[in-house]
Amino acid sequence: MSIDFEIPAEAKAIREKVRKWVQEECIPAEKELDTKPLDEVLGRLRKKARAQGLWCPFIPKEYGGMGLGPLANALVQMELGESSLGALSMNTQGPDDASMLTLLAHGTEHQKEKFLKPLLNGEKRVCFSMTEKASGADATGMQTTAAKDGNENYILNGEKWFSSSASVADIAIVMAKTDPDAPRRKQFSTFIVELPNPGYQIKRNVKNMAIEGPHYDKLSGGHSEIIIKDLKVPADNLLGGEGNGFDMGQHRLAYGRLRHGMHNIAKAQRALDMATARVTQRSTFGTLLADRQAVQFMLADCASELYIARLMLLHIAYKAEKGMDLRQENSIAKIFLAHMVHKVVDTAIQLHGALGYSQDMPLARWYTQIRSQRLVDGPDEVHKWTIGRNVIKAYRKHGTTASAAGGDLL
Numbered sequence: 001m002s003i004d005f006e007i008p009a010e011a012k013a014i015r016e017k018v019r020k021w022v023q024e025e026c027i028p029a030e031k032e033l034d035t036k037p038l039d040e041v042l043g044r045l046r047k048k049a050r051a052q053g054l055w056c057p058f059i060p061k062e063y064g065g066m067g068l069g070p071l072a073n074a075l076v077q078m079e080l081g082e083s084s085l086g087a088l089s090m091n092t093q094g095p096d097d098a099s100m101l102t103l104l105a106h107g108t109e110h111q112k113e114k115f116l117k118p119l120l121n122g123e124k125r126v127c128f129s130m131t132e133k134a135s136g137a138d139a140t141g142m143q144t145t146a147a148k149d150g151n152e153n154y155i156l157n158g159e160k161w162f163s164s165s166a167s168v169a170d171i172a173i174v175m176a177k178t179d180p181d182a183p184r185r186k187q188f189s190t191f192i193v194e195l196p197n198p199g200y201q202i203k204r205n206v207k208n209m210a211i212e213g214p215h216y217d218k219l220s221g222g223h224s225e226i227i228i229k230d231l232k233v234p235a236d237n238l239l240g241g242e243g244n245g246f247d248m249g250q251h252r253l254a255y256g257r258l259r260h261g262m263h264n265i266a267k268a269q270r271a272l273d274m275a276t277a278r279v280t281q282r283s284t285f286g287t288l289l290a291d292r293q294a295v296q297f298m299l300a301d302c303a304s305e306l307y308i309a310r311l312m313l314l315h316i317a318y319k320a321e322k323g324m325d326l327r328q329e330n331s332i333a334k335i336f337l338a339h340m341v342h343k344v345v346d347t348a349i350q351l352h353g354a355l356g357y358s359q360d361m362p363l364a365r366w367y368t369q370i371r372s373q374r375l376v377d378g379p380d381e382v383h384k385w386t387i388g389r390n391v392i393k394a395y396r397k398h399g400t401t402a403s404a405a406g407g408d409l410l
Contacts, residue, residue: 005314011072018079018090021054026083038215045089046122054090056120059100064120070320074262074313081266084219091122094259095164095221098252099126099173102190106240106248115171115192127169129160129226130249137382139175139249140184144228146176146191154178154191154238156199156231164376166224167205167217170195174228175245188245192237199231210372211365220369257330257377258316261337264373265309267366268344272302274363275348289351298347305340312336315406328390328404331383338373338380345370 007015025045032041049055058073059065068076080086087093096119103116118124135141144158156176166172172193179187193200203225205217216222240248276299279289289295312333319326349356349363356363374380387404394404401407 007071007075011068011075014066014068014072015075015079017052018054018076021049021052021089022079022083022086025049026080026085026089029085030083033214038218042085042088042218045085046091049089055122056091056100058092058097059104059120063104063116071314071317074258074317077259077262078265078269078310078313081263082270086266087263088219091120093221094256095128096126097259098256099128101255102173102248102252103192103239105251106244108236110236111192111239119171124170125165125168126171126173127163127166127224128173128249128252129163129166129228130175131161131163132159133161137379139246140187142175142177142188144174144176146178146189146233148235149232152235154233154235156191156228156233158228160224160226160228162206162223163226164223165217165221166202166226167222172200173239174200174231174233175249176228178242178245182243185246186243188249189242190239190245190248191233192239193231193233197231199229201227201229203227208372210369211359213365254327254330257334258313260373260377261309261313261333264337264341264370265306265313267370268302268306268309268341271341271345271348271363271366272299272306274361275299275302275351278352295351298351302344302347305343309333309337309340328387329406331378331387334377335374335380335383335387338370341370341373342367 025048029041029045053066056063056065057068057076059067061067077087077092080090080092083089087097100116100119103111103119107116115126119126130139130142132142132144134143142158144156144160146154146156149155154176156174158176160174163172172195174191174193175188176191177187178189181187205222205224208223210216210220213219239245276290279295279299282289312329316326316329316333319329345363345366349367352361352363355361358364391401391404395401
């Protein structure tokens with residue numbers, strides 16, 4: 001018996017189709033954004049993508065998607081991340097993607113018809129408002145409240161911080177405290193809010209270190225500070241029942257972490273390709289850069305990181321296909337992939353020299369954007385804390401840490 005790394009033929013075929021789509025359509029279209037409106041460029045891409053059956057990869061076919069499982073979707077996302085237009089062109093961009101999955105799994109038929117359907121059709125965008133200044137990485141510390149107003153409505157009050165894509169969203173998924181006396185993880189509920197709404201006000205889009213090119217908000221998801229004041233939400237817009245907000249949020253974030261990792265692999269691969277093209281074309285002091293051992297070592301380190309990253313995601317996709325618990329591996333991969341993409345892009349900048357540092361290339365922009373990967377969907381330190389506790393639990397239970405360190409591979 002052998003371990004089988006053979007990818008099913010149908011998954012290979014869709015990966016090749018998406019790879020061709022990104023290389024021949026999305027990357028060339030990026031240059032058009034300098035002179036044309038995003039809606040025009042994206043609208044043309046989306047129309048063409050849908051005609052080719054490239055739409056909402058992870059959404060079941062009966063809802064208009066491609067119906068891909070975890071492995072095939074991972075392969076697709078690892079291609080889409082090479083272009084800033086890749087995910088958007090197929091309506092699989094974050095943070096919309098994870099919210100679509102949440103609505104699909106927990107929404108009522110009314111909610112699916114009214115809110116999910118336009119999201120799946122690419123007619124609307126959605127943001128997720130959970131994080132707050134007061135609590136940061138501790139979602140159970142959020143202070144936004146939701147109180148029943150008779151039986152018809154909930155009234156929400158509080159604030160939200162770094163709500164990605166809120167400035168371009170038509171719908172907000174908002175988490176708030178409904179029962180302060182319940183067990184800690186059962187205190188919170190999730191609400192669907194139609195935007196614009198006078199009770200949900202964007203105080204500002206928070207400026208950060210990322211270089212903001214044209215169409216930054218729509219392409220990368222600007223990050224907003226939100227004031228929620230006397231926000232009236234119909235009881236019909238309660239998503240998943242009272243007290244289930246935290247668990248739904250964590251499930252949603254789990255997919256977001258994986259999607260970031262998949263796109264990080266794609267971006268790192270493109271950066272390594274660019275770096276290698278550069279060193280095979282440029283000479284210094286009479287010697288081709290590609291022939292210098294120090295340069296070869298730099299490329300070798302990047303290739304090794306990408307190899308490890310791909311194996312991690314393929315293993316996680318396998319566990320997802322089998323319905324297995326992948327929380328430990330997800331946290332490990334989330335940290336590794338965030339550092340991996342930073343290392344590879346940083347190396348690509350170094351090998352391009354001043355050109356890489358300039359904004360004539362996309363590398364400097366990527367570098368400033370990917371720093372967020374070590375913070376979003378849980379900072380490194382929180383995931384390391386969880387991973388370390390699981391290592392100790394495994395040892396106490398089994399007398400070995402193997403099960404918390406990929407031991408089920410053996």
